[in-house]
Amino acid sequence: MDFNKESQVSCSWYAQIENCLLQLLWHLIHVTIDLWYFPLGIADVLESYLISWGLLGRYKSFNVTKLRYLAIVVDSEEVFQTSKIIKLLQWLEAVGIKHVCLYDNEGVLKKSKNFILEKLDGTILFWDAHENDVLSDRQHMTLEFVSFSDGKEAVVKAANVLFMKYSKSGATDQNQKDEIFTESQMSNTLKTVGSGGPKPDLLLVYGPARCHLGFPAWRIPYTEIVHMGPLKSMNYGSLVKAIYKFTMVQPNYGK
Amino acid sequence: MLSLRFAIPFTPTKTKPKPGLVVQSGWNQTDLLSSLPRRCESYKLQAATADLTDGRGASVVELPEGLSRELMPKHVAVIMDGNGRWARQKGLPASAGHEAGVKSLREMVELCGEWGIQVLTVFAFSTENWIRPKVEVDFLLSLFERALKTEMDSFRKSGIRISVIGDSSKLPASLLGLINEVEETTKNNTRLQLIVAVSYSGKYDVVQACRSIAERAKEGQIQLEDINESLIEQELETNCTDYPYPDLLIRTSGELRVSNFLLWQLAYTELFFAQELWPDFGKEEFVEALSSYQQRQRRYGGRHS
Numbered sequence: 001m002d003f004n005k006e007s008q009v010s011c012s013w014y015a016q017i018e019n020c021l022l023q024l025l026w027h028l029i030h031v032t033i034d035l036w037y038f039p040l041g042i043a044d045v046l047e048s049y050l051i052s053w054g055l056l057g058r059y060k061s062f063n064v065t066k067l068r069y070l071a072i073v074v075d076s077e078e079v080f081q082t083s084k085i086i087k088l089l090q091w092l093e094a095v096g097i098k099h100v101c102l103y104d105n106e107g108v109l110k111k112s113k114n115f116i117l118e119k120l121d122g123t124i125l126f127w128d129a130h131e132n133d134v135l136s137d138r139q140h141m142t143l144e145f146v147s148f149s150d151g152k153e154a155v156v157k158a159a160n161v162l163f164m165k166y167s168k169s170g171a172t173d174q175n176q177k178d179e180i181f182t183e184s185q186m187s188n189t190l191k192t193v194g195s196g197g198p199k200p201d202l203l204l205v206y207g208p209a210r211c212h213l214g215f216p217a218w219r220i221p222y223t224e225i226v227h228m229g230p231l232k233s234m235n236y237g238s239l240v241k242a243i244y245k246f247t248m249v250q251p252n253y254g255k
Numbered sequence: 256m257l258s259l260r261f262a263i264p265f266t267p268t269k270t271k272p273k274p275g276l277v278v279q280s281g282w283n284q285t286d287l288l289s290s291l292p293r294r295c296e297s298y299k300l301q302a303a304t305a306d307l308t309d310g311r312g313a314s315v316v317e318l319p320e321g322l323s324r325e326l327m328p329k330h331v332a333v334i335m336d337g338n339g340r341w342a343r344q345k346g347l348p349a350s351a352g353h354e355a356g357v358k359s360l361r362e363m364v365e366l367c368g369e370w371g372i373q374v375l376t377v378f379a380f381s382t383e384n385w386i387r388p389k390v391e392v393d394f395l396l397s398l399f400e401r402a403l404k405t406e407m408d409s410f411r412k413s414g415i416r417i418s419v420i421g422d423s424s425k426l427p428a429s430l431l432g433l434i435n436e437v438e439e440t441t442k443n444n445t446r447l448q449l450i451v452a453v454s455y456s457g458k459y460d461v462v463q464a465c466r467s468i469a470e471r472a473k474e475g476q477i478q479l480e481d482i483n484e485s486l487i488e489q490e491l492e493t494n495c496t497d498y499p500y501p502d503l504l505i506r507t508s509g510e511l512r513v514s515n516f517l518l519w520q521l522a523y524t525e526l527f528f529a530q531e532l533w534p535d536f537g538k539e540e541f542v543e544a545l546s547s548y549q550q551r552q553r554r555y556g557g558r559h560s
Contacts, residue, residue: 211524220513
């Protein structure tokens with residue numbers, strides 16, 4: 001009996017020592033991984049500063065023609081930082097971006113559009129420069145201002161237009177219904193109700209959450225979405241890096 | 256980061272669990288450092304968590320370190336991208352990549368069920384995928400059919416409800432019949448709802464919702480003046496669940512797009528773009544995505560002040 005008890009005790013001691021060693025090994029692995037990621041984070045920040053100072057060759061001049069339309073989403077808490085937004089737009093103009101869409105959920109930027117336009121020489125509203133959403137090359141930047149009402153609410157308005165068309169047509173069979181309610185009809189009707197607009201190639205989100213906060217979804221099925229962090233921490237290097245990375249992307253659109 | 260739980264069994268003849276796995280019923284945990292002398296005399300261990308159950312009758316598994324059950328998203332959506340690239344990297348045919356993708360999905364379904372996520376929506380096949388080579392498309396649909404047949408019993412037993420959304424008009428009749436059977440068989444399950452989007456796109460979803468509303472208006476069920484956002488939301492194909500809006504969207508393979516998936520529903524969804532290809536996306540990567548989600552301050556467009 002004593003022998004069995006001793007044997008059990010020694011087995012449990014071995015098991016506990018083994019567990020301790022495994023725990024130590026596990027924590028060592030965790031520390032190693034953390035030590036690996038910490039310098040990567042530092043390198044990322046350093047790279048942003050080097051880009052800002054123009055010290056990295058590939059970011060100094062690269063072809064931005066692939067980026068035809070850029071959208072910026074600003075979080076509701078930061079949207080009143082108008083000076084930051086103007087600075088951001090000045091950076092974009094310096095990089096060579098010609099068409100920018102500014103979005104915030106509550107439409108604060110829409111209300112500030114005259115103030116913003118005044119601060120940027122030569123910049124005009126997108127819809128003053130274009131009759132439709134076909135992009136043209138211009139010397140100065142164009143700006144579009146959208147809010148939540150241009151998203152789901154606009155789809156509802158467009159849907160109502162299609163419903164009226166359907167009821168007036170006296171359509172009774174499935175084929176006629178299928179001809180009225182199509183994706184292309186919805187796209188055209190959204191333009192009619194004033195919420196057309198080009199599809200952005202790239203959407204930059206400035207805010208704490210990594211989501212687009214209700215940007216008109218019909219326009220972003222294949223848009224690259226990049227979270228840039230809070231607006232207060234924005235920097236030129238990160239902006240250029242995001243745009244550069246976009247120019248290197250080769251989407252396959254489902255193929 | 257992975258959770259570390261090591262168990263000490265009652266008898267000397269034990270098997271060790273792998274690091275990072277949560278130990279379930281049959282094993283108990285002990286506090287190693289505090290009471291070793293007492294443990295030697297009478298080997299009493301702390302109760303396992305496995306005897307707790309959640310409201311849906313399933314055993315509650317302890318979460319990996321760093322995750323909080325209270326902050327777990329109710330609805331997770333996944334764009335399972337990268338099967339083809341994974342196969343090419345390994346010098347395998349695309350079919351091998353898709354088979355490996357099914358394994359990843361199986362693991363994710365288990366984890367969601369264990370961790371209290373109520374809805375998992377996966378983007379299996381988009382309307383744009385129809386332009387792929389016919390051989391690949393036929394393989395994908397047959398793979399889906401085989402997976403449904405193989406897993407039907409398992410879904411039934413493990414309390415998983417299956418729903419399939421998308422444009423079914425192009426799907427083979429055999430697959431349609433099987434989908435109906437699986438949906439019917441599992442409709443009363445409550446542990447986890449797995450929504451599989453096949454031949455789906457966000458724009459298609461909005462347009463079909465409008466068609467449904469038009470039909471109801473024609474039949475006099477609703478007036479045109481009643482049509483609003485809420486009515487459209489009710490007619491979207493995600494009306495098959497109590498939680499139609501994903502809290503978290505994960506897209507694998509490093510692409511930063513939503514690719515026409517759940518367009519209406521994603522307005523306030525946290526977007527997590529993972530670098531790993533889908534067959535390589537496992538528990539560790541899922542924990543990272545969930546950790547990132549749980550750390551965010553989500554205000555759904557509003558302001559604190």
